[in-house]
Amino acid sequence: MNLTLKIWRQASPIDRGQFVVYKAPDVSPDMSFLEMLDVVNERLEAAGERAIAFDHDCREGICGTCSMMINGIPHGPARATTTCQLHMRHFRDGQTVTIEPFRARAFPVLRDLIVDRGALDRIIQAGGFVSVATGNAPDANAVPVPKDRLEHAMDAAQCIGCGACVAACPNGSAMLFTGAKVTHLGLLPQGQPERLRRVGAMVERMDLEGFGGCTNFGECHEACPKEIPLSTIARLNRDYLKASLRTA
Amino acid sequence: MELNARIPPGPLEKKWDLHRFEMRLVNPANKRKHTILVVGSGLAGASAAATLGELGYQVRCYCFQDSARRAHSIAAQGGINAAKNYQNDGDSVDRLFYDTIKGGDFRSREANVYRLAQVSLNIIDQCVAQGVPFAREYGGLLANRSFGGAQVSRTFYARGQTGQQLLLGAYQALERQIGAGTVTMFPRAEMLDLVVVDGRARGIVVRNLVDGTIETHLGDAVVLATGGYGNAFYLSTNAKGCNVTATFRAWKHGAAFANPCYTQIHPTCIPVSGEYQSKLTLMSESLRNDGRVWVPRRAGDKRAPGEIPEAERDYYLERKYPSYGNLSPRDIASRAAKEVCDEGRGVGETGLGVYLDFADAIRRLGEDTIRERYGNLFEMYERITAEDPYRVPMRIFPAMHYTMGGLWVDYNLMSTLPGLFVLGEANFSDHGANRLGASALMQGLADGYFIIPYTLGDYLATTRPAPVDPGRAEVRGAEAAVRERVARLLGVNGTRTVDDFHRALGKILWEGCGMERNALGLRRALGEIPLLREEFWRDVRVLGTGEELNQSLERAGRVADFLEFAELMCRDALHREESCGGHFRTEHQTPDGEAQRDDAHFAYVAGWEYAGPGKEPVLHKEKLVFENVHLATRSYK
Numbered sequence: 001m002n003l004t005l006k007i008w009r010q011a012s013p014i015d016r017g018q019f020v021v022y023k024a025p026d027v028s029p030d031m032s033f034l035e036m037l038d039v040v041n042e043r044l045e046a047a048g049e050r051a052i053a054f055d056h057d058c059r060e061g062i063c064g065t066c067s068m069m070i071n072g073i074p075h076g077p078a079r080a081t082t083t084c085q086l087h088m089r090h091f092r093d094g095q096t097v098t099i100e101p102f103r104a105r106a107f108p109v110l111r112d113l114i115v116d117r118g119a120l121d122r123i124i125q126a127g128g129f130v131s132v133a134t135g136n137a138p139d140a141n142a143v144p145v146p147k148d149r150l151e152h153a154m155d156a157a158q159c160i161g162c163g164a165c166v167a168a169c170p171n172g173s174a175m176l177f178t179g180a181k182v183t184h185l186g187l188l189p190q191g192q193p194e195r196l197r198r199v200g201a202m203v204e205r206m207d208l209e210g211f212g213g214c215t216n217f218g219e220c221h222e223a224c225p226k227e228i229p230l231s232t233i234a235r236l237n238r239d240y241l242k243a244s245l246r247t248a
Numbered sequence: 249m250e251l252n253a254r255i256p257p258g259p260l261e262k263k264w265d266l267h268r269f270e271m272r273l274v275n276p277a278n279k280r281k282h283t284i285l286v287v288g289s290g291l292a293g294a295s296a297a298a299t300l301g302e303l304g305y306q307v308r309c310y311c312f313q314d315s316a317r318r319a320h321s322i323a324a325q326g327g328i329n330a331a332k333n334y335q336n337d338g339d340s341v342d343r344l345f346y347d348t349i350k351g352g353d354f355r356s357r358e359a360n361v362y363r364l365a366q367v368s369l370n371i372i373d374q375c376v377a378q379g380v381p382f383a384r385e386y387g388g389l390l391a392n393r394s395f396g397g398a399q400v401s402r403t404f405y406a407r408g409q410t411g412q413q414l415l416l417g418a419y420q421a422l423e424r425q426i427g428a429g430t431v432t433m434f435p436r437a438e439m440l441d442l443v444v445v446d447g448r449a450r451g452i453v454v455r456n457l458v459d460g461t462i463e464t465h466l467g468d469a470v471v472l473a474t475g476g477y478g479n480a481f482y483l484s485t486n487a488k489g490c491n492v493t494a495t496f497r498a499w500k501h502g503a504a505f506a507n508p509c510y511t512q513i514h515p516t517c518i519p520v521s522g523e524y525q526s527k528l529t530l531m532s533e534s535l536r537n538d539g540r541v542w543v544p545r546r547a548g549d550k551r552a553p554g555e556i557p558e559a560e561r562d563y564y565l566e567r568k569y570p571s572y573g574n575l576s577p578r579d580i581a582s583r584a585a586k587e588v589c590d591e592g593r594g595v596g597e598t599g600l601g602v603y604l605d606f607a608d609a610i611r612r613l614g615e616d617t618i619r620e621r622y623g624n625l626f627e628m629y630e631r632i633t634a635e636d637p638y639r640v641p642m643r644i645f646p647a648m649h650y651t652m653g654g655l656w657v658d659y660n661l662m663s664t665l666p667g668l669f670v671l672g673e674a675n676f677s678d679h680g681a682n683r684l685g686a687s688a689l690m691q692g693l694a695d696g697y698f699i700i701p702y703t704l705g706d707y708l709a710t711t712r713p714a715p716v717d718p719g720r721a722e723v724r725g726a727e728a729a730v731r732e733r734v735a736r737l738l739g740v741n742g743t744r745t746v747d748d749f750h751r752a753l754g755k756i757l758w759e760g761c762g763m764e765r766n767a768l769g770l771r772r773a774l775g776e777i778p779l780l781r782e783e784f785w786r787d788v789r790v791l792g793t794g795e796e797l798n799q800s801l802e803r804a805g806r807v808a809d810f811l812e813f814a815e816l817m818c819r820d821a822l823h824r825e826e827s828c829g830g831h832f833r834t835e836h837q838t839p840d841g842e843a844q845r846d847d848a849h850f851a852y853v854a855g856w857e858y859a860g861p862g863k864e865p866v867l868h869k870e871k872l873v874f875e876n877v878h879l880a881t882r883s884y885k
Contacts (some may be wrong), residue, residue, distance in 0.1 A: 011796075012796065028524065030521045030522060032632075038524065046745065049791075051799065051800055056488060057313060057320070057487040057488055058320060058323045060529050061628060062323050063319075063322050063323065080627075085631050085632065110797055111796070116314070117315065118314070118315070118435065120315070121317070121433075124420060124423045125423045125424070125426050126427065128420055128423065129378070129379075129424040130377065130379045132377045132378055132421075133302040134295075134299040134302060134421070134697045135374075135697075135698075136377075137370070137373040137377035138377065139373055140332070140375075140376040141332075141390055144387065144388025144389055145388050146384075153379075154381040157413060157416070158407075158409065160412075161315065161317055184379065185379050188379050190378070190379045
């Protein structure tokens with residue numbers, strides 16, 4: 001099939017940037033979206049034009065590196081699928097596809113489709129961990145964890161930190177990302193001692209980084225390639241309230 | 249160069265304990281004065297950086313990705329081994345040790361592997377304490393599953409995302425240290441050279457991938473945890489960014505490279521679908537717990553799988569290896585798949601595929617149980633192939649996956665270059681000629697959490713490195729060489745893209761140094777690689793400048809190193825006139841087609857020393873001494 005691509009090009013963080021239209025002929029439906037871009041890039045380079053810069057690494061939907069808006073949706077139209085796992089069979093011949101970087105105040109564009117998501121790491125730095133230095137752990141089976149609780153924790157722990165939730169949110173909020181970590185650790189016995197301190201510190205950092213507030217649109221969940229449940233945000237809010245009452 | 253493994257004296261099970269007592273310590277006040285450079289933030293790098301930070305060292309950690317959490321350890325699916333024996337099924341440290349030695353086809357070091365098995369117990373404890381959500385039974389205790397090459401259930405797992413959860417555990421520990429100020433993180437930073445001063449590793453030259461700045465970072469020791477070199481083959485299950493540059497640059501400064509020909513082809517990957525293919529996707533080995541591998545009995549049978557009756561199917565792994573069946577080790581399962589495809593019995597459009605069938609398991613356990621165990625893997629398969637594995641068997645084919653070879657290290661994980669330590673897949677130490685499933689995660693974390701914190705302290709306490717003057721000729725020279733190389737890549741201004749060269753190299757290697765090797769094919773590859781390299785330096789096209797974010801330039805540097813490294817790999821494969829594990833020389837096989845080792849001549853680690861530009865590398869041998877296991881023919885029948 002033949003596609004028309006409208007792609008955001010921006011040479012540097014301070015460049016204004018603009019959309020540029022490219023033709024993508026002979027696209028196989030079995031290609032992944034990134035493979036389609038690889039082919040476009042090789043043709044561009046052969047013609048002496050700079051390749052379109054985009055972030056990608058594992059190409060199996062788990063590293064969370066790929067980050068682009070496809071027709072206005074983070075990671076494109078397929079449900080629970082990262083861009084690298086999106087295949088061209090989801091598009092039709094003759095279609096125009098608009099490709100932009102993830103847009104959010106906290107994610108400055110570095111070049112073309114590449115953004116800086118370091119703010120997400122800094123939220124984890126603020127408290128997204130259990131403070132257990134190497135070497136002082138009790139036997140792994142010493143503390144039983146009920147299976148359903150564990151499964152819920154795992155549902156939240158699956159977050160790949162791609163930032164699609166932020167890009168999808170009209171407020172540019174990182175509540176789903178933060179809620180996922182708060183929920184993962186907050187559901188496990190190992191995460192209890194720091195539970196309230198954690199949520200306070202992470203939310204504070206989130207605000208500091210310029211992420212917006214949550215107004216319950218739910219776009220984040222729709223865009224999430226790992227389908228992190230909205231209930232993680234509810235849990236974050238509950239824990240945050242508890243934490244505020246305790247310190248008040 | 250001498251390959252002295254520095255294996256401590258004493259009985260096998262006491263070596264590590266005795267050694268830990270013998271090693272010297274750095275007192276807490278002095279730890280603050282040492283700067284350690286850790287390159288790579290996967291399981292080995294992140295766990296090392298976090299732990300060294302906790303101990304009080306000043307750590308700098310580098311990764312080429314945009315965040316430490318993205319390293320390719322994250323993609324490991326199936327699990328992590330540990331000799332906990334929670335299942336009461338006969339496991340022990342000794343059995344894990346033996347399985348790993350045998351799995352590696354008796355080409356690894358006894359003392360290292362035994363220590364790995366011992367430390368495996370602590371890893372699980374540490375990860376659970378961090379909040380890693382390993383699968384559990386209804387009683388709340390940890391669940392296990394089986395993996396290839398073992399007859400016990402010792403694999404801990406978190407759905408099909410064990411690597412992700414373990415890496416996030418290590419990443420969170422690392423971020424905690426970054427927050428505490430003990431570790432400084434440098435994301436989007438690529439190490440392009442090593443700085444060696446007075447014969448010791450004292451720094452690295454790093455290119456900032458955002459603005460292209462090239463800088464030298466100095467420290468008291470350098471820890472490389474930069475993964476394997478599987479991407480030399482272009483198509484592999486590695487992430488696109490995985491590369492050999494850091495270890496290869498270290499090799500050029502005098503670190504021996506060990507067993508580069510030991511590469512692992514994983515039997516269960518999604519088959520190639522077209523020329524544009526950019527990578528191969530693994531389907532976890534854990535699927536072989538419940539999936540049955542088969543092909544039609546008759547060559548050229550093009551019927552749909554459902555139309556082929558039971559009697560006309562060949563469950564070849566169960567037939568050939570009745571005791572291990574579908575859970576035969578990777579090298580064996582891969583070669584068996586190649587063999588049936590060579591016989592014309594392969595399935596799918598290309599004929600390069602075999603079935604992995606869950607129909608029996610679904611009948612026996614129900615679809616829900618299968619969904620619970622492998623749901624995300626099944627979804628991934630369907631996303632890529634548009635086929636539903638609950639209804640039709642998966643089609644799978646072997647693909648390049650892991651490299652057992654790597655920089656040579658002694659028992660302390662130090663390379664032949666003092667002050668340069670190498671962890672995880674980047675070193676060669678524990679897996680011999682073939683790695684068992686669920687052992688890479690174990691090794692990465694063992695090295696990072698539990699070994700390097702002790703051995704690095706001993707090195708610092710013993711050598712007391714003095715600060716390096718940044719004005720030294722060696723320091724300035726290394727940085728100048730990097731700048732010169734970047735300029736050279738940009739200056740070729742040829743016609744072919746970097747990927748075009750990379751694909752060409754991949755084809756040469758897959759043909760000549762892939763699942764099966766022989767002298768003829770290896771000699772051919774050794775003839776072709778230098779020609780391709782020459783052409784690369786004459787005709788590669790890298791657009792743009794070095795002072796900006798330039799992905800073509802990043803790739804060009806990595807491919808340039810692969811083009812040199814590939815030759816070393818083939819040379820090693822040619823010299824090893826035996827078959828062992830992942831290294832299968834067609835000239836050396838038993839009458840029934842199994843690998844034939846030659847212990848009398850090849851029971852050694854091949855360590856290659858760089859001899860200078862244009863000169864043949866020099867081979868050094870570390871003899872493998874087996875005092876505790878009996879060298880046997882590896883059989884899974």
